[in-house]
Amino acid sequence: MKDFVYITGHKNPDSDSICSAIAYSELKNKTSNLKTIPIRLGAINRETQFILDYFKVEAPQLIETVKTQVSDLNIDNTVPISPNISVKSAWTIMKKHGVKTLPVVDENDSLLGVVSLSNLTSNYMDIWDNYILSKSGTKMENIIDTLSAKPLYMNEKDPKLKGKIIIAALAPNEVKNSVDKDDMVICGNREDSQITAIENKASILIITGNHSVKENIIELAKANSCSIITTPHDTFTASRLLIQSIPVKYVMTKNNVVGFNTEDFVEDIKEIMLETRYRSYPVTDKENKVVGSISRYHLISENRKKVILVDHNETSQSVHGLEDAELLEIIDHHRIADIQTGLPVYFRNEPVGSTATIVATMFFENGIRPSRKIAGLLSAAIISDTLLFKSPTSTEIDKFMLNRLKEIANINVEEFAKQMFKAGTSLEGKTPEEIFNQDFKCFTINDYKIGVSQVGTMYIESFLPIKESMLKLMDTICKEQKFNILMLMVTDILNGGSELLVSGNDKEIVEKAFNIKLTEPYVYLPDVVSRKKQIIPPITTAINA
Template identity: 55%
Template sequence: MGDVIYITGHRNPDSDSICSALAYADLKKKLGYNAIAARLGEISRETEFILDYFNLKKPEYLPTVKIQVCDLEMDNVEHVYPHTSIKEAWTIMNKGNYKTLPVVDSHKKLLGVVSLTDITFKYMDTQDVNVIATSKTPLKNIIETLNAKILCGSEEDFKTSGKVIIAALKYEQMKSYVNVGDIVIIGNRTDSQVTAIEQGANLLIVTGGCDVEENVLKLCKEKKCIVISTPNDTFTTARLINQSIPLNYVMTSNDIIKFELDDLADEAKEVMTKTRHSSYPVVDTNNHIKGFISRYHLITQKKKKVILMDHNETAQSVHGIEDAEVIEIIDHHRVADVQTSKPIYFRNEPVGSTSTIVANMFFENGLTPEKGIAGALLGAIISDTLKFKSPTCTNVDKVTAEKLASIAEVDIDTFAYEMFKAGTSLKGKTPEEIFYQDYKDFNLGEYKIGVGQVNTMDPSSIEETKSDLLAFMNNVCKTGNYNLVIIMVTDIVNEGSELLFVGENKELISKAFNVELGENSVYLPGVVSRKKQIIPPLSQATE
């Protein structure tokens, strides 16, 4: 299937932006590509009506196309537990050629990390003769590390609080060395074994795989002394026993430098340049370990592949578009400022809707869109052309819409009425919801202009919130350093738009449309298209 291709419309998406992305992703999948439709904002009531009507799910939200940690090829590393011995961890590291292991709890949540350096440093630096007791090493670890078997006692009896000694002296001399709670590495000399037990040793480690006499084992039971037998010799046993220490004694658990899946790769790179670790753990939002990354993974990262639908302006596109690889653009607007590093497939047609282009791409490839996809494309065409009343509408839009209506099995007039009724009511909406319902930024020469549009069958419904809407627009204008901010309140029934505007360069509207302005509004009969009837005259006025 190849790399994932994200197909996305513009910010503050309208129905055409969402539906064309959904449909084009479906077409790409049918042609063998690994395509995912995405959205850059919340969908409108109208779009929600279209998707619900045809039982389609809205695209997933895509916050950025910058490379994130989740996009990197992470190293899958075996996890270990706090009680795991350093010998077992060392074996895992050598077998898997790992330099660092994650230490997790029973739910696989990250508790710490242990590196080769941690193990070697702690092991080589062990000066504490009571380290087995200090590290609270479980008996199980000692048995596994020494490949031993238990002859007497149990884990419950293991309460060592003393040092590890080797019983190399005669039994008479041992009394001054063995104390209560000690671990004694000993051979098969019965007299020495008895002395160690009577002195209060908690654990006897009998080397050479030797058996222990019954009378000694009986004494062990009385004194609650544990006896284990290891096949190793005394030197090997003494060398290995400290390797039974659990990882929670040597691991790093404080101030762990880790990354989450949605962290940006650039941010991870910056952290790595300030630290010297060879690898770093990656966790999800629940702190579950997902893998490890290193500087190598950042060097070999791939850019995300993106197809832009219904726009070709950087200001309208997804965050991080400059760091992505744009491989296609399907649009019906003016050519703007998106730049690519190499030639791409760019299809731009002077039709009323991007969905018209996508529908015909199905037909050109000998494919018929499924009923739901056909319905979504139809809804977008009706929306963008105001049911063929917009001056942007072409005969191609009408013919395509009729073909899609047949596939979707709907009546255009009935469906359009229900769609506009569901999507154009402004009652109950906040100023922010109204303003950003279908909003775009435009850079026209030296001027930064924002233009939103709402279509309504009841333009009077804007009156109750007009003052609040203008106040909100003023705030947008000031904080965004706009020269002019406009919202078109388009009357679908009477085919005209009231422009509400704020900004220092209101005279651009007067020049563009040759009208006298009210304080913050003007009505333009016959004007229903932002793309064809608002932006071109404003562009000429800025020149």
Template identity: 40%
Template sequence: MPKTTHKVVVIGHKNPDTDSICSAIAYAELKNKTSNLVYEACRAGELNQETAFVLDKFDVRPPRMVTDINPKVRDVDYREVPGFSGNTSLRRAWQVMRDQKIDTLPIVDSDRELLGLITVKDIATANMDIFDRTVLAKSHTTYHNILETLDGTMLVGNENAVVDRGRILLGAANPETMESLMEPGDIVLLSNRYESQLCAIEMHASLIIVCQGAKVGKTIVKLADENDVAIMSVPMDTYAAAKLISQCAPISYYMTTKDIKKFTLVTPVDDVTRVMAKVRHRYFPILDEDGKYCGMLSRRNIINLRKPRVILVDHNEAMQAVEGYDKAEILEIIDHHRIGSIETSGPVYFRNQPVGCTATIVSQMYDEQNVEITPKTAGILLAAILSDTLVFRSPTCTPQDKKAAERLAKTAGVDVESFSEEMFEAGEKLDGKTTEEVFLQDFKVFMCGDIRFGVAQGNYMTDSNLRAAQALLTPYLPEALQKQSLEDLYVLLTDVPEEASTVLCAGHHAADMLTAAFGVKPEKDGTTVLAGVVSRKKQFIPKIMGAYQEL
């Protein structure tokens, strides 16, 4: 539906980790408490098991998944033009078009299924076809339409009846002429002449329309009723009634039903623009997620499109951002990584601090805004810090992270050591996971010049789970390399207690880059063990980037 308030999407990177998800949730909550806009936390990929465990433990609903924020029809202020019944008269349709300044109306059934469209051109064409005297019968016009269009009153008959036969005739000056012109079932427009009215009844007209508001005698009413002839009284003269009567026909008779260009709420605006460039229609119907009609879209609506607004958390690399970010208005970036490749069309609020976790920054912002952190929010922020800093073992961890974690643990009512063990155990389980799911649970893509490479990481508390992940992922690397369109690929299997990482690699330069960056040669099984390396951000990426730059 058209938006009075467009939500601002708060979202982390693709293949989100716990920090990416939890920081988005917490920051959206903070913004909703301190701003007049409406903010929604979203995720750019599936939850990994660790994050799912955290959200479940603190009873926090997972954010909606959004993998593409390219503008869709639902982001456009389209017109909520109501759907019209196919029985609506041409006259009534034209009045609506005039009053609403629109040249196309949708025709729907009682269940909002789109049946067709009627345009001003269709109505103009119908009005020019003045010689079709059987149009009311062919279109099965209701008496109600005739009464509404001619502002009439039903004297004899049922206004819900339908015209199913006869021609439209303008009553002659005398009965003799009428007898030669009329056929049974005709619709006759008459004045107040008693003889003409009586003749029309005797000739078995289906409907007599008495013009100029003339009174109809009791005898005529009685005879009409006995002979099953309907009578209407209308205030206008016979000339005006004759001009308007063809406009009583239902719009379903003239509507367009074939090759209707329509869109759904999730149709990308780029696709809409391409269609509009090839079609001369001004308005296009929109269908909702159930395939039901919900509004009309015009070129003007597209021109006036408001870009989706987004806040990026825990990343500022174009390769890691949700699809369509470059078509959106980026309002803020909250991150703790190196300055990456995202460009903005204007100035934005960019907060980047050298701490171990985005959640630490978010918790600071709660304090700065004097907003109390709830136990649930404290719990998920704590989980993000423990995950990103490997329970303070990572070299990225700072005193600020530790201080924030201690305070959050107290608010959430949890013990850091026992909770972190639970969380990592839930995250490293491989049961029920596909190889691709294990690979993508924390995977990021980077660029160095023209070289595109990816780095995945998994953190393990036990050596058995680490070896199981290694056995699972090693044969998958060539496939992953191709699927992700990479030149090189690295997988860090981090032994948290031992503070070391086993690196799997594949690609054109990967093995040479590892040797150049860390001065170690691969083991016999092709893996490289990096003692003391646990942080992808601070220990692995800077050195591997340096090696690529030398290359």
């Protein structure tokens, strides 16, 4: 998908991240020449799945990285060949297309091997065995094609070639001593040599110079199951070309073939190319079907993936491989963090409660009325991120935009919010790992690594049975991933407060930030419901103090 622009929210995506990516993709496709697709960087949580199901919208595709892959390059179209075509045919195809390597595939286009110009020339130079046609499994049709021959009689009983190649240039008695059963005999228009070869049970008689063959000779050939073909070439040329009728499978490279997959990363294949230094390499897709070939010069003008970020602008929260991609835009409502770009980009950052509010504003700024589905997604995202305006991040702009969108989406905001929060906040059946990771963000503040997860619930008491297990999990994550502070906000949506669980060696920063004493690794913070506005700012102030 090298022609697309990916629009993505942050890792462990919440409803705002997913819904804003989908909506902004629709807006960009309507207002620009870009072809965009929304993607996600993690699993869909229960709340977001409820929203998508309610408005009958498919979840964005899961993408793990935007590092440049072989599929992003303008690789060469290739001409896969059958393993049974002749060496001469392969050589003709190479000359026609100006290539020196061809992939060899089976009937399903799956890669079997590669044949190169060096394979053809070196093997041709090494062939001095007059049993080469039988050893290589050459088929009669290859011989006819290579010699531009015309069949006069074809023995269908046993078409398999078994004998050696003989040129009947000697006297008939000498030919008799030279030709054995199943041999392939090249001769001119001498009838006595033709008869002798047939009577000696030759399997094929190749008549050169386009000479006619008498009917009695053909009848004798039929009686002795000897095929007869005529070629316009002289004896020297026919004998030289005959070797070129062997199938490419006999000379191709089939072991330790160096090739690449469309999913391979460019940074990985560079090293392999430097070590092997072949002219070109076959490229296959996920099903091992050949889709083209690649050479070193393709790496010079590699096409980086194009990305637009929504609902974040922090490297640790963004897609893997972002540094290798071309960042075009950022649409966000969080603090300005650490993402750097090589060129100027469109960056829209507003102090509102939801990225969806900004995206909705951009629809109306462009004179575009969002569809019912998109209006529904944007409404749900605003409700989710502002906790139906209980969050201190809420603004009058969020309220105004939700009032405008709800009419298009045809929803009762209060009833929809209750259903959405009920579907999304149930902790039943979830493991501590699932709960902790469903909305987790990592922040770097003055070399301090801070992790904050948030889970909302309408029944905070339902969290009590797994509280100790969660604290143990957080201690493990803190040690393994070297966090200075790790926090989990269990937010009471109905009453507007959060139970804050804390792990890490720098808990005094939390104490300083909220003017509390952590006698236990948890504390209830009344009226604190926003990670963005009520957790990160005081933590930042405490670290910088």
